[in-house]
Amino acid sequence: MSFRMIVGLGNPGSEYADTRHNIGFRVVDAFAAKHGAEPWKKERKQKGEVALLSGSKFGKLILVKPTTFMNESGVCVQKLCSYYKIPPEEVVVVYDEINLDVGEVKLSMSGSAGGHNGLADILSRMPPRFARIRVGIGGKPDKEMPLADYVLGKFSSDDESVVSASMDRYVESIELLVALGPDLAMNQINRKRKNDDSNSI
Template structure:
């Protein structure tokens, strides 16, 4: 399976840059920098920011950051997929995951939106046959805290340290998915980390 489109989910605007909900944007930015992608360009017709790269490891890939706000992410994704004739199975989506601890990442090929409105909107507009790169942000600290308040809150300084230390692993997960395919990537990324290899990626 080859991938032609990678989508990072988040909200546009400077006020959202460091929020938990924008980790998908941050991972995609880091991935683009790491692999030497072209500069990002705003495409009004798609309501998104796009760039592309041609990589020796996995060929040409389009990167997309929807600028429609999270709950309407699927509209932008649908437009790009339709224009470039990209089927769902050739797309990967990077987004924040409540059910994974901060610093963790997992890859999957199926499943529900799990309460994530951006993923839910994509699922409502295209077939569910796309890869998911789920980046952990951890559970709410208090059960009574509104979910929207939590995902739109900013990481603490200690949490930012974890995010920075984990970014290489996030990027590596995406590289492995595109280069090796979902099965091999899942076998490597989704396994439980051992105490003696916590620093290896």
């Protein structure tokens, strides 16, 4: 199985840039910067920003940040898959996960949206046969707090330090998946880490 499209989920606009919900954008931005992707370009018809990566050890990859708001992320993904003729099996979606601690990351190949509106919209528009890289943002500190308020809030200074320190690991998760395929990558990404050892690609 080969992967050709990496989609980071988030909301457009500077006011959302550092919110928990935009961690998908941040990870894909970091991946693009590390591997020298072309500058991001707005594809208005496809409702997303696209950066092409070619000539790398990963082959040609299409990096995507939807410019719809989170709840309509699937519009962009569906349009770009159609435009580039990419099946769901060759798509990776990177997004925030409240059921993982800050600094954690997990790879899965199936499952429900789990309350994530961006993922739910993608699942409503295309078959669920795509890879999901879930980046932990931690759970709500107060059960009564509306979920929208939490995910649209910014990380605390302590959590932001953890996110910054973990960014290499988040990027490495994409690298492992693209280079090794889901089975081998899952063994490395999802295992319990005893320390900060790394299996960089």
